[in-house]
Amino acid sequence: MNKAGTTDRIRFATVWLGGCSGCHMSFLDLDERLVELAEAAELVFSPFVDTKEFPEGVDVTLVEGAVTNRANLAMAERVRERSRIVVSLGDCAVTGNVTSLRNLFPVEAVLAPFRAEDGRSGKAFLDYTSIPELLPRALPLHQVIPVDGYVPGCPPDADRIWEAVRALLRGEPVALAESMRTFG
């Protein structure tokens, strides 16, 4: 029985925060296994479906990417509230990875390309009513919300993702073999 209280398929979601989509592409590399997944689980929220709002009562959510801005932060919190199991998918979510390389610089320096002819730049130029403000640092997911599992790799390859997803669908803990616990 899933959290929504039905014996239907598992309610499954994938979320993309501050990442390159490579983890989602690796997920798509499941290829024919996607058909098997579609039979066992309902994809209730994902880059690949048109649901516009993260739904209530999700059983398993895989999260790609680091938390880089206020919108990511709000999304991470909502994902946590509404998901039974949250898994960090890929090195950006697990450690911050490439996305956190910007942490070596102050945000204002990172925003340097955004400038007006009158010399205003960065925060003084950008309209935060239209676009979300960057956080001072890009953070791994578990620094923002409690996380139940980790699938490292940049990206984790499809076999690794499949191991994790199959365990989750069976309601078992994710116990990746040592060879599947590498970074990069």
Place this chain on the structure above:
Amino acid sequence: MSRTITIDPVTRIEGHATITIRLDDAGDVADARFHVTEFRGFEQFCVGRSIWEMPGITARICGICPVSHSISAARAGDAILGVSIPPAAALLRRIANLASLIQSHALSFFHLSAADLLMGMAGEPSRRNLMGLLSSRPEVARGGIRLRQIGQRIVSLVAGESIHPSWAVPGGVREPLSAAHREQIALLLPDGFAIVRSALGLLEEIYDRHGAEISAFGDFPSLFAGLVSEVEGELEYYDGVLRFVDAGGTVVEELPPAHYDLAIDERAEPWSYMLFPYYRSRVGEADGGMFRVGPLARLNICDAAGTPEAERELVRFRDLRGQGRTVTGSFHYHHARLIEILHALERIGEMLDDPELLDRHVRSDAGINQERGVGFCEAPRGVLFHDYEVDADGVVRRLNLLIATGQNNLAMNRTIRQIAGTFIRGGKFSEGILNRIEHGIRCYDPCLSCATHAYGRMPLRVLLLAPDGTVLDEAARSPLTRPSATLSPGERV
């Protein structure tokens, strides 16, 4: 005409892109904007990195076209070393780049757009996706999955991995191709041809279904830009010259791609994290120097496809979609993508027969010889430039990344204005109309600069605002919930 737009900040724009539409007093569309809401800062944090690291780091700009970024970065490195790379390395880079284009175009057409195209723009939203397609048109969906897999598989046979391979390097590539892998690639091609040919056969159905709408999906004159081969003017994805063609099909400029910055500059707007590149010599014109890149542009600027089957399809494309002239509607990006897949399969097949392909010498060695290097290629979404300035140790001091999708920014904004203006009257619209506007963006298959991408994933919120800024029609597709907290980030760090 003065009016205020008020959109509540952060809480209302979760996700990576939004659209806002401004209405005039009569409730008709006065303006529409496409806001890209994610920014990762590669141009800043790559300063201080060595050119040897750049292919690996910049691949992480994008998981869909990492191969194009790593190849452009490696090519900037080639220029800084001042070497010409071994012929086998150039062939292998070309094959990987085209295989990457196949997987990316397959993703765009089958995984992301086919549900709109074959199930209807106003279809049931919960089924309007790949999973829905798997049940309603399983042969199409499975073909798409297989075609994307073929592209990914070729990339990994050439480069070791399908996503973020550590393979292209300044001076060449890390690994030669084995005869066994060449055979495996050759065995994948027939399946690819069969799938793309049957997808071309779907076009009639798609055009019948959308007959009345196509002219609203970004149909306007503009410049088109991209690479063509130097002598023949054929489709070209790795080298050649940078060509600009106007809507009438006249070549307005050709220049060496390394001098792209003489032709293209970019400006910022406060309401989007994506910059707005423009064609310098036409910035004073009404469209602000707009040009389009990518599949449609490439088919518009070339003199010929250069491979037989794609050439036949190119002629048909120009006849059917442009009455023999330049094809100006962005809806036709879909058709263009399929022709490019066909061309890529043909070209890969040709290169597999090249006697130099299996040569073991795939890397030229040199130190830092130039202060600046520009690398480029045609990425799936259009021409891509990596421009580095380095110190004597090859450490990057300044860089400019001109990403394909960014170059379509002006056109994407114009496209959603056109669609919104066509379908929204008197302040009313439906979910199906929202999806049409969203599909206008999908035509370009944007890969939103560093982290954002216009999958159906974009929690696209469209707000209709009256001139005074009040929300007229809040019909977002699902009830909006605000984030639970508005903690300042500092508290969480």
